[in-house]
Amino acid sequence: MTNNDVVIIGSGVAALQLAVLLNKNLNVRIITKSSLRTANSYLAQGGIAAAVGKHDDPSKHYADTLEAGRFHNDREVAKQIVEEAPELIRKMSRNGDVFDKNQKGEWLLGMEGAHSEKRIVHSGGDATGMNLMESLILQLNDHVQIEEHSFAYELIINAEKNRCIGVKSKKPNGTTHLHYATHIIIATGGCGQLYKFTSNASTVSGDGIAMAYLAGAEIADMEFIQFHPTLLYLQGETKGLISEAVRGEGAILVSEDGTQIMEGIHPYKDLAPRHVVSQTIYEYLKKGNQVFLDITEIKNFGKRFPSITSLCEENGVDIAKGLLPVAPGCHFLMGGIKTDLIGRTSIDGLFAIGEAACTGFHGANRLASNSLLEGLYQGRKLAEWINSNKVEPIASKPFPISHSVGKNKVNLPDIQEIKDLMMERVGIIRNEGTLKNQLNWLEQFKVMEIIEWDSFSVSELTKLFMLIIAQQITESALLRTESRGGHFRSDYPFEDNSYWLRKTIIQKYKREMEKKSEYIETALVT
Numbered sequence: 079m080t081n082n083d084v085v086i087i088g089s090g091v092a093a094l095q096l097a098v099l100l101n102k103n104l105n106v107r108i109i110t111k112s113s114l115r116t117a118n119s120y121l122a123q124g125g126i127a128a129a130v131g132k133h134d135d136p137s138k139h140y141a142d143t144l145e146a147g148r149f150h151n152d153r154e155v156a157k158q159i160v161e162e163a164p165e166l167i168r169k170m171s172r173n174g175d176v177f178d179k180n181q182k183g184e185w186l187l188g189m190e191g192a193h194s195e196k197r198i199v200h201s202g203g204d205a206t207g208m209n210l211m212e213s214l215i216l217q218l219n220d221h222v223q224i225e226e227h228s229f230a231y232e233l234i235i236n237a238e239k240n241r242c243i244g245v246k247s248k249k250p251n252g253t254t255h256l257h258y259a260t261h262i263i264i265a266t267g268g269c270g271q272l273y274k275f276t277s278n279a280s281t282v283s284g285d286g287i288a289m290a291y292l293a294g295a296e297i298a299d300m301e302f303i304q305f306h307p308t309l310l311y312l313q314g315e316t317k318g319l320i321s322e323a324v325r326g327e328g329a330i331l332v333s334e335d336g337t338q339i340m341e342g343i344h345p346y347k348d349l350a351p352r353h354v355v356s357q358t359i360y361e362y363l364k365k366g367n368q369v370f371l372d373i374t375e376i377k378n379f380g381k382r383f384p385s386i387t388s389l390c391e392e393n394g395v396d397i398a399k400g401l402l403p404v405a406p407g408c409h410f411l412m413g414g415i416k417t418d419l420i421g422r423t424s425i426d427g428l429f430a431i432g433e434a435a436c437t438g439f440h441g442a443n444r445l446a447s448n449s450l451l452e453g454l455y456q457g458r459k460l461a462e463w464i465n466s467n468k469v470e471p472i473a474s475k476p477f478p479i480s481h482s483v484g485k486n487k488v489n490l491p492d493i494q495e496i497k498d499l500m501m502e503r504v505g506i507i508r509n510e511g512t513l514k515n516q517l518n519w520l521e522q523f524k525v526m527e528i529i530e531w532d533s534f535s536v537s538e539l540t541k542l543f544m545l546i547i548a549q550q551i552t553e554s555a556l557l558r559t560e561s562r563g564g565h566f567r568s569d570y571p572f573e574d575n576s577y578w579l580r581k582t583i584i585q586k587y588k589r590e591m592e593k594k595s596e597y598i599e600t601a602l603v604t
Contacts, residue, residue, distance in 0.1 A: 079256040082107045084464065085245060087230045087286055088265035091119035091207070091450055092432030094214035095457025096263065097222045101465045106222045107257060109247055111229045111266075112281045115211065118267050118433070119453065121279060122207025123321035123385060124190055125200030126454070127447040128163035131187050134195040136161045143448060146192040146351045147412075147441020148563040148573065150302075150582075155419055155438045159448075159455050166454055167199055176201045176213045189326035190446035191349040198447045204321050204385045210450065228255065229536045230285065231543075233262065233293040233428065242293065242428035246479075248536055254479050260469050261427060263460070264290055268411035268433040269547045274494075274501035275407030277306050277319040283540055284547035286434045290415045291546065296424045297585045298436045299413030300547075301554035304444050304564045305506050306409035307331075307355035308371055308402075310389060316407045318389045320371060322446045325349055327382065328375040331359065331404070334368050353443050353564050356406035360506045363405060374400035406506060410449060412440040412564060413554070416584060421460045424586075427469075431456035438582075442563025479532050488523065490541045496548060504552050509569040513556045520549045526587070554583045 082105045086093045089110040100106055110116075129139045139160040144151050167185075171177060177199050178186040188198035201209040218224075227250055234244035234256070244258035266286030270278025291297050308324070308331075309316040325331075325348045331339050343358055344350035359369045373379055379397055380387040390397050415430035417423050417437055423430055432453040439452050499519060503512040525545045534542065560574035561567050 080107065080258065081105075082257060082259040084261045084263065085109060085257050085259040086263045086265055087245060088117070088267060088432070088434070089114050089224075090117040090265060090267055090432055090453060091122075091210060091214065092453035092457045093263070093265035094119075094211065094218070095454050096265070096431065096461050098214055098217045098219075099458055099461035099465075100221075102219055102221045104221060104464070107259070108222060108224045109228045109230050109245070109257065110224070110226055111285065113226050114215065114224055116279055116281055117211070118270070118279050118282055119207050119450065120211050121277070121319065122210075122450055123204040123319060124323045124447045125188060125198040125206045126163075126167065126450045127190075127193070127197055127445065128167045128199055128451065129160065129195070129197055130164045130167055130185060130199065131195055131197055134197050136163065138194055139163065139197060142193050143439070143445045144441065146443050146445035146563075148443060149441065150299075150562060151441030152438025156441075158419060159439055159452060162455065163451055166451070166458065170454070173213075173217065176209050178203070188323045189349070190322045191325065191355065192346065192351040192445055193349075198323065198326070200323070202384070203381070204323060204383045207450065208385075229539065230266075230289065231534075231539045232531050233289050234258070235293050235425070239426065241426040245289075246532070248539070250536060252535065254532060261429060261464055263421065264415060264428070264430040264434050265432045266434050268414070269544075269551075270408045270411075272497060272500050272544055272548055272551070273303075273408035273505065274497045275309060275316040275405060277309055277316075277407055277409045283544050285540070285543050286430070287414055287550075288543035288546045290423065290425075290428065290430065291550065291585070291587050293425060293428070294587060295428060295430075296416040297414065297550060298416040298582050299442075299554070300411075300550040300585065301558050301565045301583065302412035302440075302442050302563055303408060303551065304352055304410040304412060305356040305360075305406040307352055307359055307406050308404040309407040310393060310395065311403045311405035312393055312395070316405060317393045319409075320386055320389075320402060320404060321383070322349075322352070324371060324373065324376070324383060324386065330372045330375070331355070332370050332372045332401075333362060334370075339369060351443055351563075352409075352446065353566065356506055357566060359404065359406050369404055370401040371404050372401055373397065408501075410440075410444050412436070412442060412444055419456070419459060420463050421456050429460060431460055442565060488525070488528070488538075488542070490523065490538060490545075493541060493544065496541070496544050500548055500551075504548070504555055507566050507568050508555055509567060510556065513552055517549070517552045517556065520545060520552060525549075550585055554585065557583050
């Protein structure tokens, strides 16, 4: 058992930004299910969106964010983040000069999909995430303890005060550890590994969101999944991300016969919002037509995109031929644990930041390179709030560790089956029939009947949490009878701007501890 001031679950850019900026008199513990550098943030290629160009302005960034998000965004949240983005970049530059510059010392700015200006600040060409993470890791101080290969699986709640006071974690050998803290922060990322095709790190399977849901926190917008248009695609498998910045530099999507597939689809053509491009590629693939990214117009491709070049070489793709085979895959979750800008959830003492959180910034579809921006912003804001707010810790008692599961042994599916069915039934294009089939399949496992989680292994807990998140996504997708952003219903192909459907779908799990009974309450609230 450990006692801490702050426990951070996850090790992406939001988590490290928070840890770096917390006061050194605080005892901070980072718990991560794998190694410190195994995170989506480390894989991020494109960069950080900020209106720092001579002809740019936060108002333009704001308009692009709302357009990409199909106006489902929280407008005040979007306004605050994009207005503070330029100063956030300047502060980061003062702490370590990680961003690419030209010979005049000016930031090199890239163009990405759905942006009206060049405003993507990047590092190492297409290694922004890695360089940013390494910079933050170097800034970590001795007051931050890092616990790797520790799977967080249950939040400890003081029911009388509706306050989170700790978290349970499990080591690969099965030993359980209790971590108490005044502030518990979930920064575990999204849920990309629920899908067969994904750009996400192998560890990103929705654990933090599932834990918050089981603890009774509000979860919002789970139907909004962003599928990145261009993952390297070979022999029916995706091999890794090809950044949108490649299209920003002039690459064009073409079919096998050379047809430019985005011509006439959207005014921005190949730089249309991601959901538009993904759906177009998907339709070609469904008809048996391969889609390629034509990079022949990009000079010095290997120098501008060294990480992507290495990815292609590792998989036997010759970039000299100029055609990279691509397919869309799960990339980002716009929904998550409902929070305010600081990261406060509906449970006192519990916070969420980064992709695990749903602030309303991204709306129904995230604008390219707004993800690292949000993580850095929330990490800084939460650090400022914790540093300036003295909260009396709740006296903690050793939490009993159960050795029963509260029901008969659960028969769980293979992870690959979960991924295949989510891609097929709750993927890029959905309809009522496939969604109901998936919901029926998920409900057979009766995961919500489980009361005690302690005796499950890490691999079993991973599957259980994947099933919980899959059910949230499927239920929310059924409730939203329209198409908006990353959520496309073939049976409701148009946006419905009625008051009812412009509301946010919130899911909340409640447990009556005395009766040991549970139910799901799905509410539509403004």
